Amino acid sequence: MTLGALAATGQGHHRGGVGVALPNVSRAPYAGYFGPDADTAKMLEQMLTDPSSGMDAPAAILVETVQGEGGLNVASAQWLRRVAALARKHGALLIVDDIQAGCGRTGPFFSFEDTGVIPDIVTLAKSLSGFGLPLAVTLMKPELDAWKPGEHNGTFRGNGHAFVTAAAALEKFWRDPEFENSLRERGRYLDRRLNDIADKHEEDELTVKGRGMIRGIDVGDGDLASEIVAAAFERGRVIETSGGNGEVVKVLAPLNIGESDFRRGLDILAEAVAEVLGSQTAVAAE
């Protein structure tokens, strides 16, 4: 690796496998990649410290706190703190890709707030514009901001409407501390409902993944997950999958979803899982 970035975001594992070449990027195993007993932060430290490891000093370490497309894998606060310390020690910037896990998805506005980690750069998008207009921003420490206002311009830069809707969404939801409390409450409800589904199908060894309002169920098989998604669609619910093989049925409900819609949406998910896994059991029993 030449002076580049070191990524642990799972974006490279997007299903379909078609991607744009990203030269000068080394990928490192995420928290828990080799199971709970293998310390991937330590592996990274070893690779960065050992001149013969094949990994050059990175300009930046780029990480998601919860891998969105990578299968809703959650990095512990301790793992993130250790990666942040490694970045500091090796003179690399710490970039948190909070495009999917940020803007309240995990509870607080930034997904890393409860960890004590302070990244040098944070990327945000998705829920940011709030009302359906796409917007992405890159936040950086002032000392890293080399551009003067208006210097980084081009035809497709910042959409005026999206700036207005994003500002309105931030004002409306984030000025009121009650919103963050409501997110944590919704997250707890979601956790209960997903664990209920997993418990009900104990023999299928489902794993509940993610945290806060970025959650899902790992059903262990991409085809099965697709069938569940299709069964939910038949009942009027749109959901997606994630994970290296699309094996995780994702639940990314709107952060401000009303109680009855949320309950109904999760009822539909439970019905879809029961329909698909029920028929699986029937096939296996034949």
Ligand SMILES: Cc1ncc(COP(=O)(O)O)c(C=O)c1O
């Ligand atoms: C965490 C994360 N980073 C980056 C991206 C890429 O965003 P874009 O499609 O705007 O390039 C995505 C899209 O799903 C994402 O989830």
